[in-house]
Amino acid sequence: MANVDPVCGMTVDPASAKAKVEHAGTTYYFCCTGCAQKFQASPEQYLRAKKPQLVTLGAPPSAGKSEPAVALEPETPITRSRTEYTCPMHPEMVRAEPGSCPICGMALEPRTIAAIEEENPELRDMTRRFWVAVALTLPLLAIAMADMLQGMPVQRVLGAGRFPWIELLLATPVVLWGGLPFFQRGWASIVNRSTNMFTLIAMGTGVAYVYSLIAVLVPGIFPSSFIDMSGRPAVYFEAAAAIVTLVLLGQVLELRARSRTGAAIRALLDLAPRTARMVRDSGEEDIPLDRVHVGDHLRVRPGEKIPVDGVVLEGRSSVDESMITGESVPLEKNPGDRIIGATVNASGSFIMRAERVGSETLLAQIVRMVSQAQRSRAPIQRLADKVARWFVPAVIAIAALTFIAWASFGPEDTRKS
Numbered sequence: 001m002a003n004v005d006p007v008c009g010m011t012v013d014p015a016s017a018k019a020k021v022e023h024a025g026t027t028y029y030f031c032c033t034g035c036a037q038k039f040q041a042s043p044e045q046y047l048r049a050k051k052p053q054l055v056t057l058g059a060p061p062s063a064g065k066s067e068p069a070v071a072l073e074p075e076t077p078i079t080r081s082r083t084e085y086t087c088p089m090h091p092e093m094v095r096a097e098p099g100s101c102p103i104c105g106m107a108l109e110p111r112t113i114a115a116i117e118e119e120n121p122e123l124r125d126m127t128r129r130f131w132v133a134v135a136l137t138l139p140l141l142a143i144a145m146a147d148m149l150q151g152m153p154v155q156r157v158l159g160a161g162r163f164p165w166i167e168l169l170l171a172t173p174v175v176l177w178g179g180l181p182f183f184q185r186g187w188a189s190i191v192n193r194s195t196n197m198f199t200l201i202a203m204g205t206g207v208a209y210v211y212s213l214i215a216v217l218v219p220g221i222f223p224s225s226f227i228d229m230s231g232r233p234a235v236y237f238e239a240a241a242a243i244v245t246l247v248l249l250g251q252v253l254e255l256r257a258r259s260r261t262g263a264a265i266r267a268l269l270d271l272a273p274r275t276a277r278m279v280r281d282s283g284e285e286d287i288p289l290d291r292v293h294v295g296d297h298l299r300v301r302p303g304e305k306i307p308v309d310g311v312v313l314e315g316r317s318s319v320d321e322s323m324i325t326g327e328s329v330p331l332e333k334n335p336g337d338r339i340i341g342a343t344v345n346a347s348g349s350f351i352m353r354a355e356r357v358g359s360e361t362l363l364a365q366i367v368r369m370v371s372q373a374q375r376s377r378a379p380i381q382r383l384a385d386k387v388a389r390w391f392v393p394a395v396i397a398i399a400a401l402t403f404i405a406w407a408s409f410g411p412e413d414t415r416k417s
Contacts, residue, residue, distance in 0.1 A: 003029045006039060006046040006281045023047075046281035085110055098122045100185050110262055123255040126181075130248040133178040137241045140170040144238035164216045164235050171237035175209045179244040181251075195392035201247055203396060208240040223407060268367045271323060271342040276307035279351055296354045300345045308341040308357045315350030319343050324362065 003014055006028055014020070017029035019036035023043050030036040039046050085108035087093040087101035098108055098121060143166060179201075186202025189195050212235035215222065222233045275286045279297040292298065292308055300306055306319065318330035321343045330346040333339055339352060341361045358364065 005030050005035055100181070100188065109258060120255060120259060123252070123259065126248060126251045126255060129178045129181075130245065130252050133174045133241070133245040133248055136170045136174050137238075137245045140167055140174075140238050140241050143167060143170075164212075164232070164237075167235060167237040168213065168216050171209065171212075171241045174241040174244050175205055175237075178248060179205055179240075182244070182247060194389075196388060197392075199392050200395060201243065205240040205243050208236040208243075211235075212237050212240070226407070265367055265370055268363065268370065271305075272361075272363055273305040273307050273342070276354075277301070277304075290358070292354050292357050294354055294357055297351055298354060299349065299351050301349045302345060302347050304345050306339050306341050306343050306345060306352070308354045309361045310339055310341075310352040310355045312337050312339060313351045313353050315348060317348030317350050318346045320346050 003017075014029050019030040019033045021028050021030070021036050021039055021043075023039075028039065030039065085095045085098050087108055093101050093108070095108055101108060143163060146163070182198050183202045183206065185196075185198040186200075186206075189199045215226075215233035215235050219232050226233045228234045272289065274289060276289055276292045276296075277299045278285050278287050278292070279299050284299055289307055297313065298307055298310070300317070302317075312333050312335050314335060316332070316334050319333050319339060320330045321340060322328050323343060324340055333350065340363075341356070342363045356362070359368070
């Protein structure tokens with residue numbers, strides 16, 4: 001007559017049992033010496049009766065058995081895991097929240113994908129800044145291009161002297177509020193002596209705005225070489241606002257692309273079941289997948305996904321491994337055969353021993369490789385980074401020399417030309 005191992009719940013034949021223990025006048029048989037030792041250490045713990053809570057298709061709740069023919073996976077929420085963020089240019093920088101790299105100012109990218117999709121606060125913030133910038137930049141560009149209209153009808157209606165003030169009002173929120181993240185990243189790149197595109201964006205838009213602001217408030221301080229045909233220094237509010245708006249658009253598109261890539265990796269994570277059925281001393285219990293440890297005995301019923309990588313201990317079944325191998329025909333699994341987590345148990349019920357859990361499972365390794373490939377940089381990108389180290393300072397130096405040369409050797413007054 002077969003007996004049940006009180007520790008792991010496996011069916012044990014007394015004639016072939018690996019160990020047996022006498023307790024309170026009763027002999028208990030065990031599948032291995034490890035279960036016998038656990039029982040001897042705390043027998044009352046394993047003899048305490050526990051009623052399994054199963055759901056059998058087509059049966060009332062009170063008719064649940066220890067091994068129903070087909071069972072549904074309970075709707076247990078997935079444990080929420082945090083997403084770590086790292087810099088694409090400096091992988092050693094790891095943060096628990098999105099933001100910018102303290103070394104280069106670049107936006108941090110997710111290093112690990114959470115099981116449940118999390119809202120990206122950076123995408124929400126950049127999207128809000130972008131739409132506000134668009135609403136203000138479009139009329140600003142229209143006003144700046146009004147000089148191109150034949151007969152200058154807009155100037156006649158509003159007056160040419162009001163244009164710089166209107167442009168100032170429209171450009172100020174775009175540059176100072178919409179472009180604030182770029183100024184912060186540009187300053188960080190200067191402080192850390194790691195120039196990048198945000199260095200150019202911050203300096204270019206900042207200088208254009210400050211120059212135009214001074215030209216509007218105190219135009220008399222500029223030399224005659226800076227005076228245009230209107231008798232005032234030219235302003236570049238529309239250029240600064242347009243650059244900020246276009247860079248914001250690029251940031252929004254980039255962040256959305258990252259979200260879509262994260263969704264693809266999250267789809268791989270969804271292949272794993274949410275729970276596992278733990279085989280205990282006097283029954284079975286559904287537990288969250290993150291509570292499964294190496295060596296635990298798990299039961300897999302027909303139609304269920306295999307929770308983790310392991311070995312079949314008892315029972316026979318056929319397993320659909322097409323998600324890993326591409327083979328459409330289910331493979332027969334017997335005691336001693338290895339099984340892969342997230343594959344589907346087609347028929348039969350068996351007990352398995354967990355051998356690889358968490359990040360060690362084959363599915364987790366596939367997800368990790370895909371995530372690493374997403375963050376990897378091509379050799380040409382590394383070359384571009386090296387060139388940028390010299391390109392950015394060179395552009396800044398050329399711009400400064402051009403400003404000085406024009407101020408010193410430019411035409412005396414463009415109105416005379």
